[in-house]
Amino acid sequence: MTATVRVALYVKSDPWATEHQLRELRAYAQAQPGWQIVAEFRDDRAGKRQPAMKRALGSAKLGLYDVLLVGPLDRVTRDARQLASIIEQLDAAHVALRSAAAPFDTFDPRSQIMLAILSIFNEWELAKHREAKRAERALIGRQYRRRKLAEGGDA
Numbered sequence: 001m002t003a004t005v006r007v008a009l010y011v012k013s014d015p016w017a018t019e020h021q022l023r024e025l026r027a028y029a030q031a032q033p034g035w036q037i038v039a040e041f042r043d044d045r046a047g048k049r050q051p052a053m054k055r056a057l058g059s060a061k062l063g064l065y066d067v068l069l070v071g072p073l074d075r076v077t078r079d080a081r082q083l084a085s086i087i088e089q090l091d092a093a094h095v096a097l098r099s100a101a102a103p104f105d106t107f108d109p110r111s112q113i114m115l116a117i118l119s120i121f122n123e124w125e126l127a128k129h130r131e132a133k134r135a136e137r138a139l140i141g142r143q144y145r146r147r148k149l150a151e152g153g154d155a
Contacts, residue, residue: 005035008065010056012043012075021071028100029069038065050077057086060093072101080123 007029011021022040029035039059041052053076056068068090070076076097077083090097 003034005032005067006038006065007032007035007067007069008039008041008056008059009037010041010053010068010070010076012050012052014045018042018044021075025069025071025100035067053086057089057093060090060095063093065095067096067098069098069100071099073099074125078123078125080120 009022009025009029011018011025013021022042026037029037039056041056041059043050043052059065060068073083076086087097
């Protein structure tokens with residue numbers, strides 16, 4: 001007989017995408033022998049404010065589940081330090097972080113190394129995206145100033 005593993009699901013995305021992510025995580029969890037979904041947490045917007053993650057971490061501290069199942073790692077956070085903090089809090093509560101999209105489990109030392117590397121790449125990708133946005137805004141500003149000068153106005 002397989003022991004029951006209590007699983008909490010966590011998704012973070014735009015509101016229209018969270019239901020799709022939850023369906024995928026539910027299907028993944030239901031395919032695992034002995035897994036029982038006991039909670040679902042969703043943050044319906046991108047950004048650093050993650051009230052559902054805070055609730056998930058609080059529930060972990062109370063011992064309400066054994067595994068926090070997520071989709072792609074970048075849906076949790078792209079900030080390596082924030083991810084390390086989340087993993088540290090889950091570890092203190094004896095809860096594993098597991099991804100349905102990547103083969104890692106925070107209770108496995110090899111997975112911990114892979115997770116650290118993935119989080120660094122995610123943070124790098126976010127920095128690249130921010131830099132591209134800054135460059136785009138600067139270009140738009142220069143184009144605006146040139147157009148104003150060409151029209152004879154003050155830039």
